[in-house]
Amino acid sequence: MEIRKPKIKSVPYDEFKDNDTLEKLTEQLNQGGTNVVLGNLDWAINWGRSNSLWSLTFGTSCCGIEFMAVGCARYDFSRFGFEVTRNSPRQADIIMCAGTITNKMAPVFKRLYDEMAEPKYVVAVGGCTISGGPFKSSYHVVRGIDEIVPVDVYVPGCPPRPEAILYGMMQLQRKVKIERFFGGANHKMNAQEREESMNLKGLHGLSNENLAFEKLLHKEEPIIVKDGVTKEQVEQLGKDLDQLSAKENDKDEKVENPDQQKQTPVTSSTKTNKDQGDTPAA
Amino acid sequence: MFDFGIVTRWFDLLLRQTCGLGNFWSIFIECVVVLLIIITLYALLAIALIFMERKVCAYFQCRLGPMRVGPWGIFQVFADVVKMLIKEIFPVDKSDKFLYYLAPILVITASIGTFSFLPWNKGAGVLDFNVGVFMITALSSIGIIGVFMAGWGSNNKYSVVSALRGAIQMISYEMSLGLCLVAAVTLTGTMQVSGIVDYQAQGWLIFRAPLPAIVAFLIFLIAGNAEANRGPFDLVEAESELTAGYHTEYSGMGFGFYYLSEYLNLFVISGIAATVFLGGWMPLHIGVAGFDHVMDYIPGFVWMLGKTFVLVFFLMWIRWTFPRLRVDNILKLEWKYLMPLSLLNLVVMTVCVVFKLGWHI
């Protein structure tokens, strides 16, 4: 049976950003198929897991105050069931890293992450945890906690508004809902998988779900533009785009009915994104 | 009153005569059934209590509490239980394995043991020895050992400090707890739980000998709060001081046992207070025949659960209002105030019994 689309109560599916990643994952996970009993059991357990995410109390700086504000009477994340914040990492499910991680704190943070019991997740709250934030040029700040631990959800902002943090938690709930539990998250990593996970991410290994996702997703490295753009690069880009659109037009002509009259080739700039998406794959 | 003995006798007859089983087998099957009922009831009550705490706490704090998991959030705790069942259990490397694994079992044993003494209805008590009350205090001491073993066996400094605090607190407050129960037993003349409840057919204990019984009741609630590590006395698990205290190193089901037993201990304390001082399943009889007759129609377990939940609410109210006491304050409270007061109360109760001062004594 299929892994269904993750539903969040009272928030329509289309209002979430980044549905593509989840859909891609679901597709890949569905390819192997799964039998009805396990599938339903997975669904039930994922329901339980996603509605009961206990976070570790971990706030280093300003975003920590916004995290406290989310828990307080006005925004109240206990409506979702998140208000149980455990102090011991062994009893927590997620670590909401709220605040800058500095070089001195990095090994401590990694140790906290390691101490957590599987299945575990990381939410990076605030600009500092995503990339170093306003302190990117400092000598003592880790430029993004994904150099230390694998991150599941990024919540940008400096600090993010409490509503943004709630949205990030809901995205995490959706991610948990599509995971495969039996055969996925609930086994102890064997030696070969551990080898793989350390190779994939170097300093830190990956938890079970993240390992499965990495294998399925093959995320590319983010493209960071460091230097200014030169004239030659712009011209080269123009030539590349022309080549691409020439290829697209050839495909269009082959697919269309050859009996029809030759139409003027439609350039890629007038096609909308939707049209390009509907172009049948070669 | 509806006598649950009808059901139990029917079941017994079913096994012995209809199925034709001998003595051993019918008793064996009855024990298994009762065990299953107790464990189910334990789990359901724990879930209900956890949910109640979260909602009560939320409403005291001007917020809403769990709302999204099921209508009005009623399935929240089921999700929590599911999650706790599937968490990874790992043995901590340098811990004392024997103590580490044994500790939650002791705690849950003590908890279920004392839970089984509560009388739910006329004829629906599980354990009913002639030294019932005495056994209750004895069983609750096993829980203390569990706490201490968890702290020591975890090989963690925070756990050790918190376990020491826990041991000293729980041992101290057992004195007051026991003395209050002794005062009640002095009045009722029997330690058997069903006997205590039957004695209150003419009126609850707090009405029968008002002064000493009410004092004993209040001291029992305070001491019980401390025994259950709740409320102003929760420095054992002092969340804002020693992270998570003696159960820092537990995860998954081991931690689940501690979590459940915390709430059930609270329920058991309230249940015993309701049984001994407020009449258990006995309805409110004020001596007016018509009123009493109407009260009798309400079944026993509604009375029992109602009284217990009122007390639980009261204890939760206290917990969410007061700050935490420091360890020397707690010990001072017990040894300098509560203990002498309960001893004095015992004397007053004895005087009341001997000179028959009070109502219907």
Place this chain on the structure above:
Amino acid sequence: MKLNNITFPFDDFAKEMAKLKNEKHFDYLVTIVGEDFGEEGLGCIYILENTQTHDRMSVKQIARQIGEDYVLPTIFSIWRDGELLEREVYDFLGIKFLGHPDMRRLYLRNDFDGYPLRKDYDMSPEHNRFPETDEPETDWTEEYNLNKYGELVKTTRRLIQPDEFTVNIGPNHPSTHGVLRLQTVLDGEQIVHVFPHLGYIHRGIEKMCEDYTYPQTLALTDRLNYLSAMMNRHALVGVIEEAMGIELSDRIHYIRTIMDELQRLDNHLLFTGCCAQDLSALTAFLYGMRDREHVLNVMEETTGGRLIENYYRIGGCQADIDPHFVQNVKDLCKYLRPMIQEYLDVFGDNVITHQRFEGIGPMGLDDCINYAVTGPAGRAAGWKNDVRKYHPYDLYDKVEWKECIRNHGDSMDRYYVHIDEMYQSLDIIEQLIDNIPEGDFYIKQKPIIRVPEGQWYYSVEGASGEFGVYLDSKGDKNPYRLKIRPMGLSLVGAMDKMLRGQKIADLIATGAALDYVIPDIDR
């Protein structure tokens, strides 16, 4: 104020500084600024205050170079808050203080290589990668002295005896208001020693500011003590405006005073909440946060930010106040006054709170001055140190308000001082809110801001102490050295003295009542 530094000869330095304290009564060491003076070498500037006349003066001292090391005599025995301040200077500049009993790094790791605030430090990301191993811990510390030949001699001493029971409270702890590690030596429940380890949120703001232009440096101040965000920025903007001699319109002064007081209310509401939370009375915490949201609403309407407001800039404010601001503030004041009594009913006047706070973490008046415990904690001991009264800025000398002084010096009084200050803030706001004059909210400045050469120090009364900014400018568009006097550093340094013989629970209670915020200490 513009600093006119006096200098003493190296060999008489310790004696002269002692004379300054004993004879001229300069008994409060405001801060020590370590600086790389370029060709002159490395050195320190000491800013001192006379607590009776409230005069301030500054002393500049260049370190003597002995081989590869730079040394200065310590003033730790004269002003006790110098202990942590000198460790900070050693950490960032490498100046060893002769006679300091505990010359270790303060913020950076033990195995950190180099001294960041020196001008030749390599700031590239490759050089500053995060370490992957745990910090090596040692029970030993070092002391440096000069022997009779003028050579540097190091002696090692034990900090922690082999059979002492040590517990780390922090860095990840629900009650340390951030990431502070307090290495506590215990004897059962009693505290023998508290060693603070800082730097877990040290982001290198001072070094980063040296590469930024003046308007760029403003962005980072809100992230220091984020609960006194307005006051932090006020100090930085104040020092730049004072150095450039900018005259501000009255409207700007009114707006800044009102915003500062609103921020003070915000901080104190969170303070009462956090005191309650650390003592596990969570309901009072939520009540405080609920009312804090009302204050944040008012500030957010004008500034756009709840926590990081980014409101002041050099020459005025970012934007004019919202048209509804006056009415909203008046409603807020009317709402908040009776609520403060509610906090006292639920938490402050509770008998358990009194038992937990009274007599806990005591520090007398002389010790407070010696350890530079400024702010409400110092006022609870009787020290009249409110910067708004004695070095007035904006409109604080033109409104009627009382400085809140109590005299037991324990945590209960610190709590009550915060409550009193809330009432005073409401009074100040109510006096000013109806009379905001018309005028410019921003005095136009040149696009590139250059500050004339010289050294300035400007301080404001932050929510938990004196918050000051020292600026050394060489006439460029970047500051040559920008040093921030943190409100909380002296509080943490005084914790060891306050907590001798008390219990672990008292450590938490004292920490809660002192109201420090770690990013402010660590910068």
